[in-house]
Amino acid sequence: MVQLLTPEGEFGVPRGYEAYGEYIDRLTEADYLKFYRDMARCRRFDNEATALQRQGQLGLWIPAVGQEAAQIGSGYGVGHNDHIFPSYREHGVAITHGIELMSILKMLRGVNHGGWNPEETRFHLYAIVLGTQVLHATGYAMGVKFDGKVATGNKDEDLAVISYFGDGATAEGDVSESFLFAATHHAPIVFFCQNNQWAISSPVESQTKVPLYLRGSGFGVPGIRIDGNDVLASYAVTAKHMDDARAGAGPFMIEALTYRVGAHTTSDDPTKYREDAEVEYWKARDPLIRFEKFLRRQGIGQSFFDEVAEAGEKLAEEIRAATFALGNPPVENMFNHVYSEPHPSMQEQLAWLKAYEASFGEGGAH
């Protein structure tokens, strides 16, 4: 397992992993501070979104608490031309690619139907149907290869693709099919599996009998396991294998070993299926605390951490105010985008819903 930072925040490059260490050598202090700021921003955003859902302001929330290092590190390892195909929990990766946080909240409040324009950001839409985004990513990477955009001789032109998915998704045929197509087409793709150890209430042991980083090898996709709570390992390993993919090395799989500290979603109660002791064990390995320890060893003082905490409170206030101001979408939205042309069954359902809402009298059903 690639670990560059111990849980005590000590940095070191184990023998055999020097190629990853070179990526850290190129980082500046400003990069380190950016990594920490974004992990903290992600955590604060996430906790506020959970509170907003509990107060009835969002239909659902999908927490990524505990997975910030895996997401922020790898997000920054993705290059400026590359395309990203996330599942539904990649708020941290979204932060690294300029997605407006309110776009995510709007989607989970149901006031928009997708979130953002992938053409502008190369960060594609969230995918709720497990594994579909991995097929989309593989198809995209095959297209990149067919278009000759790999190993062009101009590093600024080359591009690669990364897809994020969970341990549970690896049990879907879609993921195995993706491995096969990616391997046989030598496609420029990195498969990034966040093994957060639970697929709702199913433990990872029920999804696989071999370590997940080996899952691609039978298809011809080599892989490696990283400590997913180590932001530097996540950054360096992603950056190297995205570079390799752009240079024509073919597909690669990264398994980031991490833990879903919160609930699967706000509709889930994890105390029903897992032990408190397990959660406490992982809380003690919190990725933010580990990186804070590293930064303090580097001489970063308290004023930086105070500034980050203050920025978090400001962010929380801003997103609360913006969420309260959203209101409710017109009911027509739900029906208008099902077919490109008006459709009798949609019109019938809309008329039924309007009559139903009207039956509540003044103020409607909201």
Ligand SMILES: Cc1ncc(C[n+]2csc(CCOP(=O)(O)OP(=O)(O)O)c2C)c(N)n1
């Ligand atoms: C094809 C499909 N089957 C089932 C579901 C229901 N479902 C939603 S999330 C989930 C668990 C996914 O676990 P994992 O892939 O480990 O990702 P995580 O949610 O832990 O990030 C399931 C079974 C779904 N969304 N899509």
